[in-house]
Amino acid sequence: MIDHVGARIVMVDSEPGSPFPSVERIAAAVTDRTRAVITVDLAGIPFDSRPLTGLLAGRGRIDTGLGAALERPVIISDSAHSLGASLQGRPAGSLADLTAFSFHAVKNLTTAEGGALTWRADLPTDREELARWVRTYSLHGQTKDALAKSRGASWEYDVIAPAYKCNLPDTLAALGLSQLNRYEQNLDRRRELLAHYAQGLADTGVKLLEHDADGVASSGHLAIATLPVPGVAERNRVIQELYAAGVSANVHYKPLPLLTAYRDLGFDIADFPNAYAFYARELTLPLHLALSDADVGRVCTALAASLQRSPRDAARSTASAA
Numbered sequence: 001m002i003d004h005v006g007a008r009i010v011m012v013d014s015e016p017g018s019p020f021p022s023v024e025r026i027a028a029a030v031t032d033r034t035r036a037v038i039t040v041d042l043a044g045i046p047f048d049s050r051p052l053t054g055l056l057a058g059r060g061r062i063d064t065g066l067g068a069a070l071e072r073p074v075i076i077s078d079s080a081h082s083l084g085a086s087l088q089g090r091p092a093g094s095l096a097d098l099t100a101f102s103f104h105a106v107k108n109l110t111t112a113e114g115g116a117l118t119w120r121a122d123l124p125t126d127r128e129e130l131a132r133w134v135r136t137y138s139l140h141g142q143t144k145d146a147l148a149k150s151r152g153a154s155w156e157y158d159v160i161a162p163a164y165k166c167n168l169p170d171t172l173a174a175l176g177l178s179q180l181n182r183y184e185q186n187l188d189r190r191r192e193l194l195a196h197y198a199q200g201l202a203d204t205g206v207k208l209l210e211h212d213a214d215g216v217a218s219s220g221h222l223a224i225a226t227l228p229v230p231g232v233a234e235r236n237r238v239i240q241e242l243y244a245a246g247v248s249a250n251v252h253y254k255p256l257p258l259l260t261a262y263r264d265l266g267f268d269i270a271d272f273p274n275a276y277a278f279y280a281r282e283l284t285l286p287l288h289l290a291l292s293d294a295d296v297g298r299v300c301t302a303l304a305a306s307l308q309r310s311p312r313d314a315a316r317s318t319a320s321a322a
């Protein structure tokens with residue numbers, strides 16, 4: 001998306017042992033050419049971008065648009081995972097300036113494809129105009145949708161730019177609305193499943209990404225685990241063994257510099273050692289509403305059995321021997 005608008009992508013590494021960067025690390029990457037900063041609510045855990053407002057004040061390229069009104073680069077949250085999450089009572093969607101949610105097929109709430117863009121209620125801009133702009137640019141630059149054109153003699157419209165078509169169709173929106181009614185219960189169940197995983201894996205050396213730190217109410221989107229194994233080959237072997245035991249595990253995510261498109265843009269994984277180290281031992285456990293408590297127990301047993309057969313991570317073996 002950054003590349004599509006002709007901007008230059010800058011990535012920052014995460015902190016050691018974490019998939020998240022610190023706000024200080026993000027602020028250190030900001031230059032006088034930075035227009036926006038994008039953070040990610042990985043696994044449904046809201047990233048606390050609020051300290052960035054102070055750290056970025058007066059910095060960046062803020063000659064026009066929202067950046068000029070904010071007097072700092074725009075803070076955008078990739079909240080694809082975190083619909084319904086909150087931080088100290090403030091819901092995802094109200095923390096950053098702009099927030100993007102995904103309703104893709106694998107998300108907590110799905111419209112098969114599509115999503116939503118929200119903005120802070122106190123954003124210093126004409127919010128009606130912003131909504132109009134978003135609608136126009138998500139409907140290939142057309143100033144009216146089909147319904148608006150059918151009202152009286154209002155057939156005429158303009159196309160103000162050769163934009164993309166990325167609107168959420170009404171039929172798919174209806175799918176999403178029907179899920180909203182039970183979404184709170186769904187979130188509770190996801191949090192319950194995460195607690196079962198924490199219990200079931202307590203003595204295995206597996207470290208689960210924390211979803212309930214102080215003030216955090218995660219949306220419980222992904223059960224991200226760090227395995228006590230040396231690296232990628234052993235992690236992949238565990239995934240294969242789990243599959244043979246009837247458990248489908250995944251990896252979130254392969255760091256972008258390892259993907260061809262980003263390597264071709266000049267990114268080098270050597271510049272992101274913490275993200276690589278986190279990825280190398282990461283495994284995502286099944287987390288969905290068709291899981292029973294007993295299923296979680298079976299996943300934990302299968303994972304523990306596979307780890308028993310794995311060479312242990314050197315640091316951990318030394319610690320347990322001591």
Ligand SMILES: Cc1ncc(COP(=O)(O)O)c(C=O)c1O
Nearest residue numbers: 040078080081102103104114115
């Ligand atoms: C962290 C994250 N960001 C962005 C996206 C993109 O969302 P969408 O597929 O709705 O464009 C996804 C998933 O698809 C995601 O997991």
